[in-house]
Amino acid sequence: MIKDIINKSAKSEVINLSRAIFLLVNRIICRAGFGKNYEELEERRFDKVFKxxxxxxxxxxxxxxxxxxxxxxxxxxxxxxxxxxxx
Incomplete structure (x- = not known):
């Protein structure tokens, strides 16, 4: 996440901090609750379910x-x- 923010800020791109924080919290919850990390596609599914x-x-x-x-x-x-x- 930090590398992504650094890369985007170096390119002067817009950073969606809400999305970045949501993904961080999602990864922490999935790691604690399920014992494994989920890839970007599964994170989108979780995003849809959480909404x-x-x-x-x-x-x-x-x-x-x-x-x-x-x-x-x-x-x-x-x-x-x-x-x-x-x-």
Missing amino acids: EAQEIAGAFYFGDHFPLLGWIDKLNGMKSRIDKNFS
């Missing part, structure tokens, strides 16, 4: 607030998004 998980976590669920209206979560597709992302 989806963040959107799901911030969404409103009728079933959480009004248990009798939990069927609305199935109707609007939120239940299937949760099952797809977390199973």
Whole structure:
């Protein structure tokens, strides 16, 4: 990561620090949790999964607030998004 930042700064290229920090944290979590490093292609997949998980976590669920209206979560597709992302 540091070499990449040095190379880009030497060429006066724009550096996306948010992306660089995200990749660093992602590598640390994967190394600690799974015991191995993941390549760039797999990092993109994790990036997609993390963004989806963040959107799901911030969404409103009728079933959480009004248990009798939990069927609305199935109707609007939120239940299937949760099952797809977390199973």
